[in-house]
Amino acid sequence: MSFAVCQRPRNAAATRGAILDAASKRFTGESYDQVGMRDIAKDVGVDPALISRYFGSKEDLFRAVIDDCGSGTNMMEGDRATFGARMAQDLVYGPRKEGKWAWLLIMLRSSSSPKALEVIQKSAREGFYQPFVEWVGGEDAAVRVRLMSGFMMGLSVSRDLAHGLELTPEQCEVLRERIAVILQGLIDG
Numbered sequence: 001m002s003f004a005v006c007q008r009p010r011n012a013a014a015t016r017g018a019i020l021d022a023a024s025k026r027f028t029g030e031s032y033d034q035v036g037m038r039d040i041a042k043d044v045g046v047d048p049a050l051i052s053r054y055f056g057s058k059e060d061l062f063r064a065v066i067d068d069c070g071s072g073t074n075m076m077e078g079d080r081a082t083f084g085a086r087m088a089q090d091l092v093y094g095p096r097k098e099g100k101w102a103w104l105l106i107m108l109r110s111s112s113s114p115k116a117l118e119v120i121q122k123s124a125r126e127g128f129y130q131p132f133v134e135w136v137g138g139e140d141a142a143v144r145v146r147l148m149s150g151f152m153m154g155l156s157v158s159r160d161l162a163h164g165l166e167l168t169p170e171q172c173e174v175l176r177e178r179i180a181v182i183l184q185g186l187i188d189g
Contacts, residue, residue, distance in 0.1 A: 016054050018044045024065045028102050031109045032062060032116035059119055062110075066123045069103035076135045084184025091155050092165065092176040101160070136187060144186045151182070 022043040026035045037058055041048040055061040078086055110116035132149075133141045159165050165172060 012054075015044070015046065015050070019046065019051055019054060019061075020064060020068055023061050024068065024102060024106075027062065027065050027106045027110065029109075032113040033110075037061075059115055062116060063119050063123055066103065066106060066120065067127060069106070070097075072128050072132075076132065080135075080187055083187045084180040084182070087152060087183050088176045088180035091152060091159070091179055092172050096160050097156075104157070138189045140189070144189065148183060148186050155179070 019040065022040050023035070026040055026043070035058075037048045037051050040061075041051055051061065055064055075083075075087065107120050111120060129142075129145060129149075132145045136145055165175065167175060
């Protein structure tokens with residue numbers, strides 16, 4: 001009588017997701033140069049060659065982790081005429097975005113590595129700045145996008161670090177209104 005060996009069913013999507021999750025945790029907690037493919041493979045319980053099969057190089061895996069944090073392109077969904085009001089509402093009353101913090105930690109920890117910095121810059125340029133500049137359009141769109149991005153990131157980070165704005169409801173409304181005017185002015189050129 002022969003018996004079949006029972007094996008765990010393979011699920012490529014789940015394995016790929018587990019690798020991406022483990023890599024994200026590693027890159028969030030350590031710099032690019034400190035993270036090894038073998039470490040990530042060990043965290044997931046797979047052979048390092050499988051990571052290469054799914055993602056290619058360490059740089060490609062790093063890019064996948066950054067891209068998985070979100071691009072911010074959802075800001076471009078909706079009418080340009082309401083951009084300032086939508087973003088102001090989110091900046092004042094929106095929830096904390098964990099993906100933003102992961103991306104920021106990864107960027108800060110790994111930007112000292114020339115390879116990682118190149119990946120970060122390329123991802124930001126292709127996944128956010130270029131599409132945003134094209135969406136904004138017009139004269140000095142790149143300058144206006146940089147201003148908006150810095151302004152919104154600064155407000156968002158300071159709000160999240162302080163666990164709120166520490167303003168009265170009336171002050172929050174004034175802030176929301178002023179942010180809307182500033183951002184819409186930058187959109188409209």
